[in-house]
Structures are given as structure tokens and as C-alpha cells.
Amino acid sequence: MAAATICPTSAQSDVILRDQAWWRSAVGYQIYPASFCDSNGDGVGDIPGIIGKLDYLADLGVGFIWLSPVYASPMVDNGYDISDYREINPTFGAMADMDRLIAEARSRRIGIVMDLVVNHTSDQHAWFSSARSDRHSPYRDYYIWREQPPAKASAADIDAAFGGSAWSQDEQSGAWYFHLFAPQQPDLNWDNPALRAEIYAMMNWWLDKGVAGFRMDVIDLIGKQPEAGIVADGPRLHHYLREMHEATLTGRDALTVGETWSATPANAPLYSAPERHEVSMVFQFSHVTQFWDDKLGKWKPRPIDWPKLKSTFATWQHALHNCGWNALFWGNHDLPRAVSRYGEEGLHRVASAKALATVLHLMEGTPYIYQGEEIGMTNAGFTRIDQYRDVETLNFHRIQLADGVAEAEFLEGARANSRDNARTPMQWSSRPHADFTTGSPWIAVNRNYTHLNVERDRADPDGVFQRYQKLIALRRDHAIIRHGDFRLLAADHASLFAYERRLGAQRLLVVANLSHQAVMLPLAEIGTVQGRDLLTDRPVSTLADGGLGPFGVFAILSEDSISASG
Numbered sequence: 001m002a003a004a005t006i007c008p009t010s011a012q013s014d015v016i017l018r019d020q021a022w023w024r025s026a027v028g029y030q031i032y033p034a035s036f037c038d039s040n041g042d043g044v045g046d047i048p049g050i051i052g053k054l055d056y057l058a059d060l061g062v063g064f065i066w067l068s069p070v071y072a073s074p075m076v077d078n079g080y081d082i083s084d085y086r087e088i089n090p091t092f093g094a095m096a097d098m099d100r101l102i103a104e105a106r107s108r109r110i111g112i113v114m115d116l117v118v119n120h121t122s123d124q125h126a127w128f129s130s131a132r133s134d135r136h137s138p139y140r141d142y143y144i145w146r147e148q149p150p151a152k153a154s155a156a157d158i159d160a161a162f163g164g165s166a167w168s169q170d171e172q173s174g175a176w177y178f179h180l181f182a183p184q185q186p187d188l189n190w191d192n193p194a195l196r197a198e199i200y201a202m203m204n205w206w207l208d209k210g211v212a213g214f215r216m217d218v219i220d221l222i223g224k225q226p227e228a229g230i231v232a233d234g235p236r237l238h239h240y241l242r243e244m245h246e247a248t249l250t251g252r253d254a255l256t257v258g259e260t261w262s263a264t265p266a267n268a269p270l271y272s273a274p275e276r277h278e279v280s281m282v283f284q285f286s287h288v289t290q291f292w293d294d295k296l297g298k299w300k301p302r303p304i305d306w307p308k309l310k311s312t313f314a315t316w317q318h319a320l321h322n323c324g325w326n327a328l329f330w331g332n333h334d335l336p337r338a339v340s341r342y343g344e345e346g347l348h349r350v351a352s353a354k355a356l357a358t359v360l361h362l363m364e365g366t367p368y369i370y371q372g373e374e375i376g377m378t379n380a381g382f383t384r385i386d387q388y389r390d391v392e393t394l395n396f397h398r399i400q401l402a403d404g405v406a407e408a409e410f411l412e413g414a415r416a417n418s419r420d421n422a423r424t425p426m427q428w429s430s431r432p433h434a435d436f437t438t439g440s441p442w443i444a445v446n447r448n449y450t451h452l453n454v455e456r457d458r459a460d461p462d463g464v465f466q467r468y469q470k471l472i473a474l475r476r477d478h479a480i481i482r483h484g485d486f487r488l489l490a491a492d493h494a495s496l497f498a499y500e501r502r503l504g505a506q507r508l509l510v511v512a513n514l515s516h517q518a519v520m521l522p523l524a525e526i527g528t529v530q531g532r533d534l535l536t537d538r539p540v541s542t543l544a545d546g547g548l549g550p551f552g553v554f555a556i557l558s559e560d561s562i563s564a565s566g
């Protein structure tokens, strides 16, 4: 179904009503619990540690926290393998800590958005234990089984995302079960109505506890039909999402964001057009995957091509304007650090972090900040495989070396794109272990913590934190940022990211130089550069020399006298 069949109805939606959805003016902050703040010295972050940093997050101004999984889990995939949806992993704390986190966050007007991992469970979940030990268990059909492994190259012969086949033999029952990730993460069978009812009951249980919503892990996979070779975007996906909404979200003011690697500008409105009652918005990854190698994927990223990247953003801005809703992000716990990937780690680290933040946050959508991004944290800089902890990185190291890839080549790819780049501990100060823990951290702290840390960045009035704080406040205060039209300017320029937003007679002109060389502004394409720069709060009448320095950026708000005077 094309977007065109959905958008016209949405366009009639009342703009005021849209404005009232709290998540349209809020900014989210993702916490990866193991790496945020450790309160008990065991080297792993925890919930009391997060509670201790809520004032910091309130100061930043975020409206909600997306909390990566804290549920009971054997931690094969750091919590994305859940063994009990209604228990907290003791490493992270107890349910009482979770309740306190929800209450303490709420008293600071911050919602807690739980990660909802329901494409699969852990193989240690009671459902799977029962399913594998007894073919007649009512839980058997909660999972996906076949008696024989699929024939090579048949439709069902599907690869798992973390390497190897998506079918593994269960030694207890002798049958083969389906898992799109690690073998310890068996996929749930969403075609089973009893399973769906259990999931909805669990979601209601959390919502009744006061959580503000869910980030839905790989949710575009739940409509899969493995026997037909269909994994993402299956025929019943949207039916299930609407049923889920009806069973859990109706009448609640919750935020839901689906993680959908398969979403396209054409089908994203199916998820996020308000009147379809599915989810509030989706994370889509075209700006990420367009620079992956055709063969080696993320392990061999191509350099960023700004004209291509800008055009991707513009396409998404247009596709969802007055129709669905965008989620805006540079990074998360699966992706490299924003400055390392799109900006510059060296001399211009601070300026590039600020420029990237600015161009992202002034588009239409709900921006997400990944922990540490607000101080411009960089990739891990690991040089040896034994420094990595991530199951995906370790699996592909084994697989690619067996395929003949050289160790050095793999390590280079991992240094650019391993998920562990974003998982090193949060750098709070220059004290030992960056003040993340008093113990021994589960994964090494980035060595640059002595000069790159929260304490130091916040002491700098031109620091990265201050810019994020400003951008969050601007979104809240300016309707043009939330709802204005979007138009890409100087689309072919190799390093300038320039666009305008318009709402009524207002024009917001955003221009960033995403290179380490000064550039002349193509004024013919950009138009008048006159008004008030929202970033500095100073009037701008002319730009000194018509140029913009390395990673320079401005966001000029003006009243459009031409259209106002006709």
C-alpha cells in the first residue's frame, strides 16, 4: 500500500490535537543500563545509579527516557533476551528500585519508556523451557518449530542476524526452532492468539505501573512467515499492531516507537498515521544502512556522502509531514557514536557534535539522544578482539575469519561499526573509571575520559551539553520546529546541510557546515540570512564574510516580510 492512500486522511487531522500529544514536543534520552551509572561497585550500571542521575537528565530537559532492557535475563544479548517480563535482573536492582525510578522520574516530569522485546524471548524463559521439554505443552506453539532443518536455498533457509542459520536443533525434543538472533533468543509465534493475549496482559501490567510507553524491539518482524521466507513486514504485521494498540493503548496517553529496519517512506505512514492506531512513530534506518557495504554490510561501512544523506532525510521529512511522525536519531546502543561516524573526533569534536545535534533536532519529529551523545562521546577505539563484549561482534569475528577475512580488516570494521562503540561506560568525570563505577567496569572505559566527560563539558558554556539543552528548550517553545514545512536547500552541496522550515509567516533557516574546511555560503540557494539566531539569541543582519567556518552552524528565525506584505 502506498503512502498516498493514507496521508490525505491524516492531513485532515486537527493540528491542535497533534500539538497535544506530549511526545511531539518532547525529546527522548536512551539509557543503556549496564553502561550508565553503577551504584554498587560491581562494575555494571544499575537502576539506583540511574535514579541518582535523574537531576542531570531533568537539567538537560528531556521528556522521557527510553530504558534499554532491565528485565530478568541471562544477558546473552545484554538483556534483549528476556527470561521473565515481570522481573528485574538482580544486576540492575529490584522491582522496588524500578517502581522508585518510575515515580522519581515522573516527579521531574520525565516518563519512562520501557524496551519491549517481544519478537523473541530468552531460551531460559519458562515458556520455552516448557515448550522444549513437552511437545504437548500449551507453550509449545508459542514458538516456531519444524521437524527437519530447511533444505539449502529453500524459502525457509534463513540466516540469523547474529550469524549462522536461523534454525537450531533443540536437543530435548529433537525438533528445530526458529531464531532470528542468537540461538538463545527463540522467536515467538505471533500467530498464536494465546501468546498475543499474554503479551498484551504484560504490557498492561507495566502501563498500570505508570510507564510512559514502549520502544518496541524489531517489531516489524512479528508478522514473519518463515516457511514462506518472509521475515520483515509480514502480511499480518499491521493487524497485530492494531490489535496490540486496541488491547493496551486505547485511552492511555502513551508513547510507542517501533524499531523497524524494514520501514520505507512509503510504508512508514502505515505504522504512524494517528488514525491507524498502531504506534506513535518508528525508528527507521535508511540514513544508516545506505552506507553499508553490499556484501560485508556494517563491517565495511562506506564514507558518508552528504548529498545522499541529506536527500534521505528530506524524503522522510516529506513522507511523514501531516501524515505520520518521524523519530530522529544519529545513534543508539547498536550504532557507532554520532561524532565518530558523521562528525569529527579530533580538533573539531565539540563543534561537530553541536552541528550534528542542531541539524537533527531542528527537523520535524521526536529527537532521541543516546547516552553520552550530549557531551560528544566518541567510539570505543578498541584495537583487540578481547576488548569486545558484544555477541554480534564476537560471532562475526569468528565467521569472517573462517571466511578468510584478515584479522586487521575485521578489527578495522569493528572499530568503525561494532555495537560496543556505543556501549563503553558513560564518562561522568576525570576520576578513575570516569566515575562510572568504583569497581572494575564490565567493558573498558574509553581512554579519552580524562578530558572528555560530563563535568568538563558542562563547565564550558560553549560545550555540547549546553547546545542540547538549548535545542530541547527551542523545540518546546517553537511551533515551527514541531510542525513547520521542510525544504532542503543547496541539496547538492558536498558539506553544507541547509534547510528551511516554514509555519505561517515564519521562516527558520538552518545551515551547518559539516566539514573541517570553511565554506562560502551559496546565498542564491539559501536566500536571506537575516533575523535572530536561535542558538545564540543574537540578531544576524549579514554574515561577516559570507562564509561559515568548520562545523559552523546557525538557525535563523525571521518573519517573512515578502509573503506578509504580499
Ligand code: GLC
Pocket (backbone or CB within 6 Å): 077, 080, 081, 117, 181, 217, 218, 259, 333, 334
Ligand atoms: C534490536 C536491539 C538489539 C538487539 C536485537 C535483538 O535490534 O536494538 O540490541 O540485539 O534487537 O533483540
